[in-house]
Amino acid sequence: MPFKATAMKAGLMSCHDCGKLLKTRETVKNEVLTCPRCNAEIHFRKPHSLTRVWALIITSILLFIPANLLPIMRVNFLGTMESSTIMDGIVYFFHEDEYFIGLIIFTASVLVPTFKIIGMIIILLSIHFKWKRGLRHKIAMFRFIEFIGRWSMLDIFVIALMSTLVSFGGFTSTIAAPAVTYFSAVVVCTMSAALTFDSRLLWDAN
Known part of the structure; x- marks a missing residue:
């Protein structure tokens, strides 16, 4: 309707x-x-909202690639350095039967950013092509994107916590790897896109 x-x-x-x-x-x-x-x-309406959101979403997509391909954490154990990506960490927890932790990290680090990017693209395309169906559902999706944005930093929090706590007499140390920077930038860009977007534009396109 x-x-x-x-x-x-x-x-x-x-x-x-x-x-x-x-x-x-x-x-x-x-x-x-x-x-x-x-x-x-x-x-x-917020000035240049669509242009800014498109720029932020495209930037998020470009940054999301190295965020997943590059190592996000390095563990030094007795002089041996091991690097792991986001997926390496998720696979490790599943292999150790820590399904709950692995599922949380997978959701926060992979599913949530992917959902936010795809969701915002759908909303932007709806405005561009003036798709009139499902406006209420798209508004609900946008509100959900705003709500879950803060939880994307869970993986960074886990690394920061491990860097502080995982130290056994100097034999083991955990440090952040380059992917942390890219992943943090993805989170900032997607959150900024949600804050910059003017949801009333959906109704204007109707």
């Missing part, structure tokens, strides 16, 4: 900072409107 009534069509806009709903008025060229409550600039 199409939804045609929007606040913009009714002449209303909301402040992105404080959420105050404002009645629009005629403006002159290049005039900047400000919120009477918080004095922030106000717009019907």
Whole structure:
């Protein structure tokens, strides 16, 4: 069922900072409107939202490749250095029958970033091609993407914890490897994409 009534069509806009709903008025060229409550600039929609989100998502895809291919952790045991990727760590936990830990890391490090990237691409394509079906489901998916974004850093937290705790008399040490930087950048980009995206654009495309 199409939804045609929007606040913009009714002449209303909301402040992105404080959420105050404002009645629009005629403006002159290049005039900047400000919120009477918080004095922030106000717009019907976040400026250049789609362009910025596309840039962040494409960057996330490019960074996600080395994040999974390069080693994310190095363990030095009695002078022998061993490197492992994200998948190496997941396979290790499954081999050790630590299915719960392996599943958590697999979900947080692989499934969640992949879901966020694919989900945002679907939403962006829906706006570009003006797909009118399933708008409620896409909004629900976007809200879920916003919610789970913070859990993507779980793998980094595990490495930081191991680096602090795994030290047996100086015989063993754990250090972060290059993939940590790429993976952290993926998380930042996907979270920034969710914050930059203006979900009201879905209804505008209807």
